[in-house]
Every structure is written in structure tokens, then in C-alpha cells.
Amino acid sequence: xxxxxxxPYVAAGLTAFAVIAGALLLFFLLFHAREILDFLGVIGQLxxxxxxxxxxxxxxxxxxxxxxxxxxxxxxxxRLEDRRSFRFLNFLAILFxxxxxxxVLYILLAMVIPQVWQSIVDLINAVPDYIRQxxxxxxxxxxxxxxxxxxxxxxxxxxxxxxxxxxxxxxLPNLESVTTTVNWLRTEVMPNLTGVVAxxxxxxxxxxxxxxxxxxxxxxxVYLLAMKDTFAAQSKxxxxxxxxxxxxxxxxxxxxxxxxxxxxxxxxxxxxxxxxGVICLVCCNIFKFPYPALLATIIxxxxxxxxxxxFIGAIPCILLIFIIDPIQSLYFAIFVLILQQFDxxxxxxxxxxxxxxxxxxxxLFSILLFGGLFGFGGMVLGVPVFAMFYSAVRRLVRYGLxxxxxxxxxxxxxxxxxxxxxxxxxxxx
Numbered sequence: 001x002x003x004x005x006x007x008p009y010v011a012a013g014l015t016a017f018a019v020i021a022g023a024l025l026l027f028f029l030l031f032h033a034r035e036i037l038d039f040l041g042v043i044g045q046l047x048x049x050x051x052x053x054x055x056x057x058x059x060x061x062x063x064x065x066x067x068x069x070x071x072x073x074x075x076x077x078x079r080l081e082d083r084r085s086f087r088f089l090n091f092l093a094i095l096f097x098x099x100x101x102x103x104v105l106y107i108l109l110a111m112v113i114p115q116v117w118q119s120i121v122d123l124i125n126a127v128p129d130y131i132r133q134x135x136x137x138x139x140x141x142x143x144x145x146x147x148x149x150x151x152x153x154x155x156x157x158x159x160x161x162x163x164x165x166x167x168x169x170x171x172l173p174n175l176e177s178v179t180t181t182v183n184w185l186r187t188e189v190m191p192n193l194t195g196v197v198a199x200x201x202x203x204x205x206x207x208x209x210x211x212x213x214x215x216x217x218x219x220x221x222v223y224l225l226a227m228k229d230t231f232a233a234q235s236k237x238x239x240x241x242x243x244x245x246x247x248x249x250x251x252x253x254x255x256x257x258x259x260x261x262x263x264x265x266x267x268x269x270x271x272x273x274x275x276x277g278v279i280c281l282v283c284c285n286i287f288k289f290p291y292p293a294l295l296a297t298i299i300x301x302x303x304x305x306x307x308x309x310x311f312i313g314a315i316p317c318i319l320l321i322f323i324i325d326p327i328q329s330l331y332f333a334i335f336v337l338i339l340q341q342f343d344x345x346x347x348x349x350x351x352x353x354x355x356x357x358x359x360x361x362x363x364l365f366s367i368l369l370f371g372g373l374f375g376f377g378g379m380v381l382g383v384p385v386f387a388m389f390y391s392a393v394r395r396l397v398r399y400g401l402x403x404x405x406x407x408x409x410x411x412x413x414x415x416x417x418x419x420x421x422x423x424x425x426x427x428x429x
Contacts, residue, residue: 049213053220057228060097062267064225067100068093087226094225098218115293123291123320133323254395258388265384268352273303275351276343283339289332290324299336303343305379307360307367310340358387 029036044051071089079085224231240248277300284292295317302313314336322329358366363383370382398408 049216050220052213052217053224056217056221057224058263059267059270060094060101060221060225061228062263063100064093064097067096090226094222097225098222112293112297116297119291119294123294250395254392257391261387261391262384265352265387266381269304269306269380272343272348272351273300275347276300276303276339280339283335287331287335289328290321295320295332299339305367306383307363308379310336310343358383358390362386362390 068090071093072086075085075089236248236252239251242248243251277296280299281292281296284295289295298317299310299313302309305312314333317336318329318333321332366382366386367379370378370385372378374382401408
């Protein structure tokens with residue numbers, strides 16, 4: 001009995017201590033926010049290979065699971081009773097998934113890079129024609145002002161002549177092949193960068209660090225794929241040890257739902273963007289648009305961004321075509337609009353389905369919010385991240401309404417609603 005009488009005092013003391021410690025921690029965070037952010041930045045830089053490896057493992061996980069399921073279906077049950085057999089099959093599935101990803105990436109780069117390279121070379125070759133066209137537009141525009149026309153055109157002609165000579169004598173001969181370009185950069189460009197040696201060295205060091213981080217990330221992805229079940233079991237063990245069983249079940253279920261949303265959206269969007277890029281490449285060749293590979297690459301890459309992606313990619317493409325042929329730029333704008341409607345109403349729903357469960361307004365809201373905070377990455381990941389938050393809030397609201405005996409359907413709260421709380425004398429319906 002003596003211990004029971006002390007329990008309330010102990011609980012009150014612990015509560016007071018927790019409140020004071022929390023207040024001190026809050027003041028510390030507020031007054032040392034800059035140092036804490038710098039420290040977190042250093043930690044994030046050190047753990048960048050881990051994050052990159054987690055992203056690679058996340059993208060390869062669906063492929064790995066399908067390959068592993070195929071291997072398991074081809075293996076006798078008696079053989080699978082030995083744990084070493086399962087680990088060997090799991091390793092083979094990881095190896096094949098990595099090889100498949102590298103092969104697909106190589107095929108895409110082998111198809112796209114030469115055509116994009118040729119498009120850039122053709123674009124540089126066409127610069128003199130663009131200069132003459134712009135000169136004709138300036139003459140037409142300034143016909144009513146001959147003094148301004150002579151002054152503007154004299155400066156324009158000298159600048160255009162210098163630019164054309166530089167492109168024809170220095171740039172184009174060194175862009176004939178990758179070998180000549182590398183030799184040109186090594187023998188002529190790099191020695192002339194003595195004034196910016198520090199900047200060049202920083203870039204080279206950053207590139208080497210990126211290569212190093214990618215190699216470490218591949219190793220990390222192999223470990224994560226091999227030990228994903230162990231890590232998941234350990235995480236659930238920690239959750240169930242801290243929270244009650246009901247809360248832990250809810251957290252595990254929300255985590256699974258978050259993974260479903262994130263994986264379904266990202267993998268589906270990558271496939272969707274790849275298909276859109278191929279369709280754009282084929283149609284650009286059919287309609288004789290200039291630089292089809294370059295246009296298809298821009299449209300396909302920017303299509304990863306929901307909602308705004310097709311328009312972000314269309315603007316530079318339209319400007320590029322406008323320089324060559326204004327009428328074709330109008331046709332291309334119409335084509336991109338039709339392609340975006342096809343993707344948004346037919347192809348996208350077929351591939352993505354209802355992976356996010358967000359209304360169009362919340363998609364727009366999440367893109368603007370996360371894009372403003374985190375740039376391009378935020379625009380890509382903003383929708384699935386906000387969808388996970390939205391799903392968690394929706395489940396909590398539904399749980400609270402069900403606990404109070406209130407209808408969970410939003411339509412029941414539209415318009416002018418009557419009193420939802422029952423009084424003691426009000427009969428139940």
C-alpha cells in the first residue's frame with residue numbers, strides 16, 4: 001500500500017521533469033537552430049550514399065520480388081526447406097535485378113545520347129540560318145525607323161559574324177565525335193581555364209565524389225535488398241515494444257499503406273514517362289518536327305513531374321522549334337496538348353490507377369508546396385508524400401468519427417446539417 005500511495009507523486013514528478021526538459025530542449029533548438037541545421041547537413045552529406053542506395057533498392061524492389069517469386073516457383077519445396085537455398089535464390093534475384101536495371105539503362109542511353117548529340121550538332125549548324133532569319137525579322141520590324149534600324153543591324157551583324165565564325169572554326173570541328181570532343185576538352189579547353197582552376201577542381205572533386213557515392217550506393221542497395229525482411233521484422237519489433245498492440249498495428253498498417261502509395265506512384269510514373277517519351281519520339285519523326293530525339297527526351301524527363309511536367313517541357317521545345325519554323329511550333333504545341341490529355345485521361349489512370357487517392361486540387365497544392373521548398377525533387381516526390389500524409393489524416397478522422405458514432409461519409413456534412421449530438425431525451429432512430 002505504501003508504494004501505491006507514492007505512485008501519484010512519482011508520476012507527477014516525472015511529468016514535471018519531462019515538461020521542464022522539453023521546454024529546455026525547445027529553447028535550445030530555437031537559439032541554436034543554425035548550428036543544428038549545419039550539423040544535420042553534415043550528417044546528410046555523410047549518409048548520402050545510404051540514401052541513394054535506399055532509393056535504388058526501393059526502385060528495384062518490385063523487380064526483385066518478381067524474379068525471386070519466379071525462382072521460388074521453379075525450386076522444389078524440399079529444397080526450400082534449407083535456409084541456405086533461399087538465401088542463394090535471393091542473391092541471384094538481386095544480381096539479376098541489378099543486371100536488368102543496368103541493361104535497360106544502357107539501352108536507353110545508347111538510344112538517346114547519340115540522337116541528342118546529333119540534334120545539338122545540327123542545332124549549332126543551323127545557327128547561321130537562324131541569325132539570317134532574325135536579321136530579316138529585325139529589318140521588317142524596324143522598316144519605319146531607318147536610323148534605329150541601321151544602328152541595331154550594324155551591332156547585330158558584327159555580333160552574328162563573330163558568333164558564326166567561332167562556331168564554325170572552334171566548336172563544330174571538335175563535336176564530330178566523342179573522341180574529338182574529349183581530346184579538345186583535354187588539350188585546349190582545360191589549359192585555358194587557368195583563371196578558374198579552383199572552380200574546375202571543385203567540379204572534378206564533386207564528380208569523383210558522386211562516382212564514389214554511386215558505387216557505395218550500389219553496395220548498400222544489395223545489402224538492403226538482401227536484408228529487407230530482417231530490417232522490417234526488427235522495425236516492427238521495436239514498434240510493438242514501445243506502443244500498445246492497437247497503436248502498433250495502426251502504425252504498421254500505415255507504413256504498408258505509405259509504401260503502397262509511394263512505390264505505386266513512383267514506379268508507375270517512371271513507366272508512364274518512358275512510354276510518353278517513346279510516343280513523342282515516334283510522332284516527332286512522323287510529323288517531321290526538328291530534333292525529334294532532343295524533344296522526346298525533354299518531354300519524357302519533365303513528364304515525371306505531375307500536372308506541370310508536360311507544360312514545363314513543352315516551353316523550351318516550342319521556343320526551339322519557333323526559331324526554325326513558327327508554324328511548326330504551333331503544331332507542336334497542339335500535339336503536346338493532345339499528348340498531355342491522352343496521358344492524363346487514358347494512359348496515366350491505366351498505369352497509376354488510384355495510387356495516390358488525391359483530388360486534383362491537392363495534387364496542385366502538393367506540387368506548389370514541395371516544389372517551392374525542395375525544387376525539382378520536391379515537385380516529383382511532393383504528390384506521393386502528401387498522399388501518405390493525407391491518407392493518415394483521413395484514417396484518423398474516420399477512426400474518430402466511428403468512435404463517436406458519427407457518419408464518416410463527407411456527403412453527410414454537405415449543406416446545412418442538423419445537430420449531430422443526441423440529447424438525453426432524444427430517441428434513437
